[in-house]
Amino acid sequence: MNLRDRHFWIILATGALLGTLGVLLAVWGNPENSGICVSCFIENSAGALGFHDNPRMQYLRPELIGFVLGAAVSAIAAREFRSRGGSAPLPRLVSGIFLMVGCAVFIGCPIKLFLRLTAGDLTAAAGVIGLVAGVWAGLRGLSNGVELGTHQREQGGSGLLVPAFFALLLLFLIFRPGFVLSSDKGSAAQYAPRAISLGVGLLLGAVAQRSRFCITGSVRDAMLMGLRSYMPWGFLAFCGAAVMFNIGTGRFHPGMFGQPGSHPDHIWSFLGMGLVGWISVIIGGCPFRQLIKAGEGDADAGLVVLGMFIGGALVQSWGIAATAAGVSFYGKVAVLAGFTFLLATSLLCRERIA
Amino acid sequence: MRPGMMTICRTSIYFMLTSIVFSTLLLSGCKDTKKRPVMRIGYMNCNNEQETMQRFLPLTRYLSEKLDVEFVAVPVDTHDFEKRFRDGEFTFTHTNSLIYIILRENYKLGLIASDKRGNFGARTGGAIIARKGSGITKLSDIRGKRMVFGPMLAPTGYLAEYDLMLRSGIDPEKDLAYYAIPSGSYKHEKLVYGVLFGQYDVAAAPLLDLEVMTREGKIAPDDFVILAQTPIIPYCTFGADSKTDPKLIDKFRQALLDLKPSDTVEINGERIKVLKAAWADGYEELLDSDYNIIRDMARRVNMPPYQKY
Amino acid sequence: MFKDRFDRLLWLLLAVAITALLILLGTHSPGGGNDHSATGLNKALEREMAYQARVALLQKLYAPVENLCKSGDLQGALFRLDELARTYPGEAHSHILKGEILHQLGAREEAIASYVQGIKLSGDYIDKKSPLSRHDDIRRLVDEGLKEIGGRAKANPGNASLAAAMKNVYYLQSRLAGGCE
Numbered sequence: 001m002n003l004r005d006r007h008f009w010i011i012l013a014t015g016a017l018l019g020t021l022g023v024l025l026a027v028w029g030n031p032e033n034s035g036i037c038v039s040c041f042i043e044n045s046a047g048a049l050g051f052h053d054n055p056r057m058q059y060l061r062p063e064l065i066g067f068v069l070g071a072a073v074s075a076i077a078a079r080e081f082r083s084r085g086g087s088a089p090l091p092r093l094v095s096g097i098f099l100m101v102g103c104a105v106f107i108g109c110p111i112k113l114f115l116r117l118t119a120g121d122l123t124a125a126a127g128v129i130g131l132v133a134g135v136w137a138g139l140r141g142l143s144n145g146v147e148l149g150t151h152q153r154e155q156g157g158s159g160l161l162v163p164a165f166f167a168l169l170l171l172f173l174i175f176r177p178g179f180v181l182s183s184d185k186g187s188a189a190q191y192a193p194r195a196i197s198l199g200v201g202l203l204l205g206a207v208a209q210r211s212r213f214c215i216t217g218s219v220r221d222a223m224l225m226g227l228r229s230y231m232p233w234g235f236l237a238f239c240g241a242a243v244m245f246n247i248g249t250g251r252f253h254p255g256m257f258g259q260p261g262s263h264p265d266h267i268w269s270f271l272g273m274g275l276v277g278w279i280s281v282i283i284g285g286c287p288f289r290q291l292i293k294a295g296e297g298d299a300d301a302g303l304v305v306l307g308m309f310i311g312g313a314l315v316q317s318w319g320i321a322a323t324a325a326g327v328s329f330y331g332k333v334a335v336l337a338g339f340t341f342l343l344a345t346s347l348l349c350r351e352r353i354a
Numbered sequence: 355m356r357p358g359m360m361t362i363c364r365t366s367i368y369f370m371l372t373s374i375v376f377s378t379l380l381l382s383g384c385k386d387t388k389k390r391p392v393m394r395i396g397y398m399n400c401n402n403e404q405e406t407m408q409r410f411l412p413l414t415r416y417l418s419e420k421l422d423v424e425f426v427a428v429p430v431d432t433h434d435f436e437k438r439f440r441d442g443e444f445t446f447t448h449t450n451s452l453i454y455i456i457l458r459e460n461y462k463l464g465l466i467a468s469d470k471r472g473n474f475g476a477r478t479g480g481a482i483i484a485r486k487g488s489g490i491t492k493l494s495d496i497r498g499k500r501m502v503f504g505p506m507l508a509p510t511g512y513l514a515e516y517d518l519m520l521r522s523g524i525d526p527e528k529d530l531a532y533y534a535i536p537s538g539s540y541k542h543e544k545l546v547y548g549v550l551f552g553q554y555d556v557a558a559a560p561l562l563d564l565e566v567m568t569r570e571g572k573i574a575p576d577d578f579v580i581l582a583q584t585p586i587i588p589y590c591t592f593g594a595d596s597k598t599d600p601k602l603i604d605k606f607r608q609a610l611l612d613l614k615p616s617d618t619v620e621i622n623g624e625r626i627k628v629l630k631a632a633w634a635d636g637y638e639e640l641l642d643s644d645y646n647i648i649r650d651m652a653r654r655v656n657m658p659p660y661q662k663y
Numbered sequence: 664m665f666k667d668r669f670d671r672l673l674w675l676l677l678a679v680a681i682t683a684l685l686i687l688l689g690t691h692s693p694g695g696g697n698d699h700s701a702t703g704l705n706k707a708l709e710r711e712m713a714y715q716a717r718v719a720l721l722q723k724l725y726a727p728v729e730n731l732c733k734s735g736d737l738q739g740a741l742f743r744l745d746e747l748a749r750t751y752p753g754e755a756h757s758h759i760l761k762g763e764i765l766h767q768l769g770a771r772e773e774a775i776a777s778y779v780q781g782i783k784l785s786g787d788y789i790d791k792k793s794p795l796s797r798h799d800d801i802r803r804l805v806d807e808g809l810k811e812i813g814g815r816a817k818a819n820p821g822n823a824s825l826a827a828a829m830k831n832v833y834y835l836q837s838r839l840a841g842g843c844e
Contacts, residue, residue, distance in 0.1 A: 032841035040843040055710070056786055056844065107843060178707060185790050187843045257833040261842020264833070323844050324837040325783055473741055473765065475773045476824075481738060561738060568742050569749075575742035583738050586770055611823050639824040641815065 001228060007211070008230045014204075014211040015234035019241030021200050022115045025063070027249050028192035032260035033119050036063065036204075037112035038287040039103030042312040043321070044188045045169070048181050051313035056186025060173055062194050066201015067208070067288070068166040068305075071295025074206035083159030085299025087149035091345055092300050095279050096307020097314065098338035099287055102279070104315035105272035105322050105331045106130075107261050110215040110286045113273060116262065118242035120254035123262040123269065130270035134277020135219045141282065145351040148282060159297030162305055166295075173198070187261075209296060214289035216280035261324070268327040268335065275338045282342070392424040396435065396444035398453060398590075401539040403429040410448065412631040415619040420609040421602065432507050436460070439595075446606070447593040451648055452509045452657070454591040458642070459659040464603055466592035467610045467637040471562060476638035477586040478562045480510035482518065483578045485549050490556060493522055493582045499555035501526065501533040502545040506657075508560070509648055511542055514584035515558035517651040522582070531555075543567065550577055562589070587648050588640055610637035718794050721756045728760055737764050755784035759797055766804055772828045775808055779831045782838055789838045801835055808832035 002008060018036065025035030034040050047058030075081040103109045106127050108116060113131060116124040172180050173194065183189045191197065207213075211234065218235035227233065246252040253259070263269070280286045283304055285293060290308070293301035315321040320334045395417075397410045406429040414427040428444050435453055438444070440461065447457060457463035468476040484490035490499065496519075504511020512535075519526055526533055534554070536544040542563040549557040550573065561583070567573045592610065594603045613636060618625045629636065653660045665671065722729075724747065731740035741764050748757045758781030765774035778788075778801055787793040789801060809832060816825040838844070 031843055034843055037843065043843075055714075178705070181707065181710075184711070185793050186786055187841070189790075189792075190841070258836030258840055259842075260837065260840035261844070262837060264830070323783075324834055324842065325779075473745070473761070473773070474768075474770045475776075477770060477773075479768075564738075565742065565745065569745060575739055575746070580736060580738050583768075586768065608823075639822050641819060641822065 001230070001233070005230075008233065010207065011211045011213055011230045011234035012237045014207045014213040015237030016241045017207060018111065018204060018213070019115075019118070019238040019243075020245055021204060022111060022238075023119075023242055023245035023249060023251065025192050025197065025200060026115075026251070028196055029190055030192050030197075031187040031190045032251075033116045033121060034108070034112055034187070034261060035115060037115075038064070038067075038109040038291065039100055039308075039312070040108065040112065040187070042100065042287075042308050043104070043316055046309050046312035047183070047188065047316065049309075050179065050181060051309065052316040054186075054316045056183055057188045057316055058181040058183045059188035059191060060169060060180055060182070061191070062173055062198035063201035063204075064291070065166050065169050065173060066198050066203075067205040067291045068163060068295040069170060070202035070205020071209035071292040072163040072166075072205075072297075073202070074209040075296040078210065080209075081159075081297045082153060083157050083297045083299065084153050085158055085302070086152050087300050088349065089300070089303050091148055091349070092283055092303045093307040093310075094341060095283050095345075096290070096304040096309075097311035098334075098341060099276055099279050099290075099304070100308050100311025100315055101320060101331075101334045101338050102272040102275035103287065104311075104320055105327055105335050106269050106276070107263065107322050109288065110273070110276060110280075111288055112261075114215070114239055115242055116259070118239055118252075119246045119259075120252045121259040121262055122254065122256045123259055123264065123266065126266035126269040127273040130273035131216065131277040132219055133270070134274035134279075135216055135281050136223060136277075137274070138278045138281025139220060139223060141278075141346050141350075145353070146282065146346045146349055147351060148345075148349055158299040159302065161299070162294040162302035163297070170198075205292060205295060208288070208292045212289075214280075214285045216277055216286040217289065219277070220281060263322050263324055263326045265322070265327045268322070268332060271335050271339075272322075272327075275335055275342070278342055279338075282345070390418075390422055390424045392426060393446065394426045394428050394444035395446040395448060396428045396430045396439060398435055398447075398449040399429050399431050409632050412619050412621055412626045412628045415621060416613070416617065416628045417606065417609055419619065420612075421605050423602070432505065439463075445595045445598055449591060449593070450507070450509055451588045451591050451645060452507055452513060452652065454588075454593055455645055455648055455652065456659045457593060458645075462596040463593040464596055464598065465640070465642050466594055466603060466607045468588050468592070468640045469590040469632075469634045470636040470638050471589060471634050472565050474561070474586050474589075475635075476589055476640055478510055478560065478589045479586040480514040480518070480584040481559050481561055481564065482515055482556055482581045482583075483546070483549060483559050483564070484556045484581055485552070486577060486579050488555065490581065491579060493519075493524070496556045496581065497524065497529045498531050500531050500553075501556045501558070502548045502554040503533055503535050503558045504541050504545055504560065505535060508542075509587055509651075510560040510562070510584070511545070511558055513648070513651050513655055513657055514587060516655045518582055518584045520654060543572075546573060546578075556581065585647060587651075588644055591640075592637075607639060611639060613637060721754075721795070724751070725756055725760060732760075732764060732767075737768055740764055741768075753784065755781045755788065756795070757781075758784065759788050759795075762804075763797070763800065766800075771804070771808060772812065772831075775804060775812075775828065775831045775835065778804065779834055782835070786838070786844055798839070802839055805832055805835045805839060809836070 022036040026032055041061035041064045043057055044059045045061050045064055046052060047054055048060040072081065110131060113124055113127045117128060213234050215235065218231040221229035222232040287308060290301045290304040294305045318330055319328050320331045322328065322331050395414060397406050399406045407427060410427050414425045418425045430438055432453065435449060436456060439447060439457055447463065454463065470476045472478060482493065490496060503515065506512050516526055542560055545557040546559050546563065546567060548554045568575055613629055615627065615629050617628050619628055656662060728740045728743045731743060744757060744761055751757065758777045762774045762777035762781060765777060782789050787795045788797045790796055791798045812825060812828050812832060816822065816829045819825055
């Protein structure tokens with residue numbers, strides 16, 4: 001660990017900002033323990049665009065738009081925007097769907113997982129163990145030749161499409177056409193002021209692009225290199241900042257029961273996050289990282305993002321998403337289908353040494 | 355030995371082994387009911403023996419299947435229950451909550467589980483009712499009127515309402531014109547009809563019976579006025595003799611708690627829903643302390659097991 | 664990208680398409696003619712009106728029950744509610760009102776179970792700002808449940824029914840705390 005390396009401090013700052021703003025967004029109006037939750041935001045945004053009809057989950061989250069556009073602007077400014085892709089497009093699309101399944105069954109993405117834990121929600125512990133187990137399984141797969149293939153630099157501008165789509169969403173956010181829905185009840189009716197949300201999203205998108213920060217990447221690097229890698233330090237900064245701000249804002253309530261947005265089905269929390277961890281390693285990043293990469297021009301990540309939007313619609317329409325009462329039958333089926341897909345993909349996309 | 359003989363011997367051995375294995379497999383599928391212990395469950399009659407057996411035979415069969423014990427259902431009249439239990443006629447009991455307390459206090463009956471039925475689940479209450487339009491609109495109006503109660507050992511047909519009246523300063527022995535208890539079966543329904551058709555002015559009606567009769571369309575909520583309502587108390591209860599194996603009691607309880615509305619048993623070639631037949635929505639594990647409210651009522655009303663002569 | 668005539672033609676057509684789009688967006692006024700965006704605006708309005716109509720219908724349907732409650736005839740209200748529940752099975756409002764009545768009658772576990780059923784069907788009753796909100800009543804019930812049922816459950820750790828009752832209390836507590844639902 002080189003303290004003189006600027007990159008180390010960028011990662012540390014990214015982690016600290018993510019933890020701080022993740023708590024503060026909830027203070028400013030986002031749902032409890034969900035100041036930043038990529039999966040919840042995608043479900044809300046999918047609903048706003050009319051992809052599902054849950055009237056309690058329809059709101060175009062400005063943070064999501066900010067993540068992608070912030071990353072795009074940062075990449076362009078640093079001349080790192082490169083249109084690339086072409087590696088296993090359909091498996092990536094389907095991976096995006098199952099990322100959302102895993103998150104919906106746990107009720108949260110990896111960022112929210114740790115925001116919940118740092119707020120004292122001990123039910124998230126099963127998810128943490130699942131995420132770590134999933135990352136480990138993904139690493140085992142990679143070391144045994146499972147690979148979706150590398151992307152290539154593309155002649156066309158396919159990497160521009162997803163940032164362009166989010167630019168369109170920004171126009172929707174500003175001009176609010178009638179077909180964009182907005183809940184007036186439920187968790188989607190809880191949001192921080194739009195300008196603040198967008199600003200936070202842009203800031204986090206930019207710093208995350210510069211730092212390459214990723215929650216599952218931190219877990220992966222910790223397994224492979226321990227604290228010699230910078231990423232785990234960013235993760236520790238994220239957790240430390242989140243704990244501090246949760247305690248400081250009176251949002252730290254340790255316990256197993258009565259936690260917002262949690263359920264008592266620990267085995268399915270473990271499996272849901274396990275699915276997310278495993279997929280994240282195979283496709284090269286957690287849901288948040290996929291958004292950032294899509295902003296940088298990575299069309300493969302863009303397909304994952306589109307898959308996540310499809311998944312966000314499906315988990316609401318098909319009753320896959322878990323609730324405080326627990327995981328539904330369809331949610332359990334979807335998680336097991338996700339593991340089936342993952343295992344089949346690993347078998348089919350494996351380079352075997354003769 | 356010649357090769358041919360060896361072949362015949364080998365074939366015979368294979369045939370014998372196959373027969374033994376096949377027979378063992380066949381016989382293991384048979385339930386050896388002769389070896390199952392036999393135990394009796396005494397079910398308190400609400401109205402008559404036939405109704406009791408219709409209600410509780412499926413449940414008894416279900417318990418037999420679950421616990422691998424040959425349970426026998428024994429219908430018992432309310433007033434004979436204590437004596438027959440004392441004489442050791444049955445190990446398990448199903449009674450109203452007052453009889454449960456009597457057996458608990460006198461013979462240390464163990465609590466297993468309580469029936470859930472109606473809006474209050476494993477509890478129920480009683481009410482003092484009058485016909486709408488009779489001019490009786492509040493409890494104090496019942497002084498000097500004709501009243502009908504349910505059976506004396508009925509917690510929500512007699513005990514709870516009697517206690518309610520005493521606590522309200524109305525002595526049923528002195529302040530009413532008279533009170534009666536219907537004869538024969540279906541006493542609870544008879545007392546409701548007695549008020550509706552003017553034979554009596556007020557009645558002590560169990561809330562559960564009012565609920566059921568309303569649901570069945572026999573009466574309408576607008577037909578009567580509820581003058582007062584008792585606190586809610588535990589409903590019908592399963593108990594076990596104190597000498598019963600605690601592990602068996604736990605299994606019995608768990609079998610009851612695990613019952614779902616869709617569970618069925620076969621009786622005379624017919625599949626019958628156990629809970630529906632038993633008139634129950636399920637079973638709940640109450641605590642003995644939940645019955646203290648009935649104990650207090652019985653003391654105030656001078657009813658068994660606390661009666662003083 | 665400006666190599667030949669075809670490139671130049673493509674750029675020209677692109678400029679025409681973008682200009683046409685900008686002109687269309689710039690000159691569009693909502694509500695005029697064959698305008699599907701007006702339908703989009705109306706969608707939100709229609710949804711709001713349908714919701715208000717539903718709330719008004721529920722208040723009308725269940726008014727006899729609420730009147731009986733106000734007059735103190737809680738058991739009568741319960742009988743009336745049973746009748747309505749047979750006509751409109753699966754209606755969340757029925758479960759919520761039943762929970763309120765049972766709470767007042769002292770049947771705490773059954774009240775909590777009814778509230779749970781109602782809220783699983785419709786989260787409007789737990790939202791603070793909804794016209795159907797029962798947030799404060801549920802908060803009170805949860806506090807009572809944690810104290811009373813929680814105390815008995817702690818003293819009798821093997822009791823399955825108390826554990827099931829506590830599960831319901833924790834569910835309500837979790838819904839009150841918020842989250843993505």
